[in-house]
Amino acid sequence: MTERIWTAGLLIIGDEILSGRIQDRNVAPIATWLNLQGIRLTEVRVVPDAMDRIVAAVNALRAENDYLFTTGGIGPTHDDITVDAIAEATGVGVEVHPKARAALEAYYANRGGITEARLRMARVPAGASLVENRMSGAPGIRHGNIFLLAGVPHIASLMLEALSGTIEGGRPLLSRTIGCWVPESEVADILRETEQAHEGCQIGSYPFFREGRVGANFVIRSTDRDRLDACVSDLIERLAADGHAIIQDGI
Amino acid sequence: MTERIWTAGLLIIGDEILSGRIQDRNVAPIATWLNLQGIRLTEVRVVPDAMDRIVAAVNALRAENDYLFTTGGIGPTHDDITVDAIAEATGVGVEVHPKARAALEAYYANRGGITEARLRMARVPAGASLVENRMSGAPGIRHGNIFLLAGVPHIASLMLEALSGTIEGGRPLLSRTIGCWVPESEVADILRETEQAHEGCQIGSYPFFREGRVGANFVIRSTDRDRLDACVSDLIERLAADGHAIIQDGI
16 A cells, blocks of 8 residues: 655745845744654745745645645735735635734734734635734634745744644654764765665765764654664664764764 | 846755755855845755756756756765756766866875765766865866755855856845834835835845844845935834834844
8 A cells, every 4th residue: 555645845935035134944843843744845945025936836836735834924014925925826815814803903902003004914815714823913824725824933833833733644754863973975885775675764864074073964764663663773784784883863 | 227137046955954854054155145146046945855856946947047056965875866867957968077086086095095986976967067165075066057066054155165256147136124123013004115115125024023022124125225225214214203213234
């Protein structure tokens, strides 16, 4: 039986990442969270705050994946156009969500009151539901299999927390890490041969230069616990037989 | 006269980013370096170490941009397939570059000698030239308008250093930042109106929650110094007139 693999694409919307002004801090936590839900992140794209670019990326990524997540562009200012872009990409209109409106009104009741700009944050693609956010009153949005998260990393994390366990996935990709103080080129044959000998397992090699020495971490991945363990044991054996000291869980 | 804008796409090749194991640290420095060369980064994609996915992304990004940069997958192990993917995408073969071979032989002369795995790092798409790397002996690669950089950030940076001033670009995008301890929703109208009043300028709004308070940085961008200065002055004036204290250069 072939295992059903659930996949997601991630679209980062933001000129600030493309200009180099801000280092993205959303990809890694979203990738980790997706894996815990049993969903594999297959592609990330970063595009500018431009309608046509967002629409094109949305349609490409959702065609190829079970889910699409976006970050950024759901705030109250003129450069926040994600809702409009998702509506256009999916061929629906934009509406004010009554619950989002109520939440914003409550949140801003003693913070200067609701304004037209703030009401922008209650706009959703028609038919969408909300993803709670106890932090700022501005909700994330679920529109079918598309999830619109905030660009600010800790708010995006809160939205993911609210989504945990609500999206169907498969088995998480399990991983184990082994480290060696060795140039990866010395063990390239061992890595390749070990991977080939273990169906359903992938071995990644991640070299580094640290404390004046070169080393590498080898990450073994599989959705099957037994296969993963067998592959790890075999790799350790082969590396040890070749004279390399193993550092469990990586360096 | 319309200004010629030079653009680049960036392709990050690496399962380790998509699994969340590693936080990307290449996008921001490459984006910043590109801007200094007068080249605008218009899109970033992250794809797994899979031939068909890399080839598809390479062809999409190079069709839409003057330049394409890649990071990752140029090492000696079985998961390093970037050279083969670029060769396939551009319809050429793969060859061993004599200078890269010589550099690797020299580098490994007193480090255990050259091996087949290490020689993998001398393979290039046919006709490509090398991008120097004084750190590890493994060169980056220039193949027409495609640049293959290392995945390890400090090695990628050394390769960019070697490329500085060698690639044609236009005028860099200039930027100025202004900060206010204000919820961005309160000044959304001012931001939108100011941007509309200044052709050739974009204003981005980047809210944050820090030290128990909400604030935002407003980044004004333009390739034209005079237009930028005029837009910044106008924005400061409008914000001040609305009662907001300005923090120069951002918070």
